[in-house]
Amino acid sequence: MRNYLKAFKRAAAVGAVALAVFSLQPGSAQAAQDRDPGARPSPGVVGGTRAQQGEFPWMVRLSMGCGGALYTKQIVLTAAHCVNGSGANTSITATAGVADLNSSSAIKVKSTRVLQAPGYDGQGKDWALIKLAKPIDLPTLKIADTAAYNSGTFTIAGWGADREGGSQQRYLLKATVPFVDDATCKGAYGNLVDAEEICAGYLQQGGVDTCQGDSGGPMFRKDNAGAWIQVGIVSWGQGCARPGYPGVYSEVSTFAADISSAAASLGG
Structure with missing residues (x-):
């Protein structure tokens, strides 16, 4: 564990x-x-902005x-x-x-x-x-059935708190986060389940992440046809948006x- x-x-x-x-x-x-x-x-989407009605x-x-x-x-x-x-x-x-x-x-x-x-x-x-x-x-929301989309930049969204230690949000917040490879993520946490988890976030500066209250929400991107596809499920992390600690998501394609x-x- x-x-x-x-x-x-x-x-x-x-x-x-x-x-x-x-x-x-x-x-x-x-x-x-x-x-x-x-x-x-700990907090929803940290470093996010309000999503528009009907956007997701x-x-x-x-x-x-x-x-x-x-x-x-x-x-x-x-x-x-x-x-x-x-x-x-x-x-x-x-x-x-x-x-x-x-x-x-x-x-x-x-x-x-x-x-x-x-x-x-x-x-x-x-x-x-x-x-x-x-x-x-x-x-x-279609889910990925191949690891082909486990790269690039992802969108995250949720009603969780907007800062570590903050409260849940009335309005849906959204942000984008870049893919973090397994080796780098394992270097941060040491106990990543490589085949079942995928990481994303701004490793050096932090500042953008999912947080408390966002669990279970989707991490998604556009597929080759330009449609949204889910590649991750908000799972866990150390704090929220901390430098050196990306968000960890369940790897949907697995x-x-x-x-x-x-x-x-x-x-x-």
Whole structure:
């Protein structure tokens, strides 16, 4: 297991969020944070700017204090550490269709089932699916099924805090971060799961990163046809936007086939 005195997951304890749109649910990211004895409050997208309404229509905010993306119109792809196991679960509310979480146009749908990555033990395999009670009529985000897109510059987005130690955000923030190769990332952390994790960030100067409350959200870029494609899932890091410590993301292409099979098993 990685040393949580130094590195921690980026789920938020939403009880501390000063926005009425959030509610802490049992079996949530708070439990994931409680399992990380070294976790301390840290922030959403650091160094970001506000996303425009409709710019990333597949973005989802989850009531346990995590992000996600619409994999299908009825299934949200998020991080394994945002949920507690698999099975029936009606405690999660997904908010979609808005950049402003307080907007009266927000679409809110309850969960029905959760499927956490089989074999997840806190290290690697950080993905999960949440089935919703009904479809959301919004565009979905395609996932990468090849490592060909694991390079270049990525976009990150979320409602997490905008600085380390900050609070969760009402408005969706976005930023861009460059790919960091495995060898360099392993040099920073020492315990990277190379085949299952991908890193991104401004290694020398820091200043731009995902942070607490962004867990489970997508890291994405344009594919060869100019369409958005998801290459990562916000997972963990040391602090937020610190020089020398890039953000660590679950490598979506590694799990594409497993995610597809899991989604088929959920139906929808």
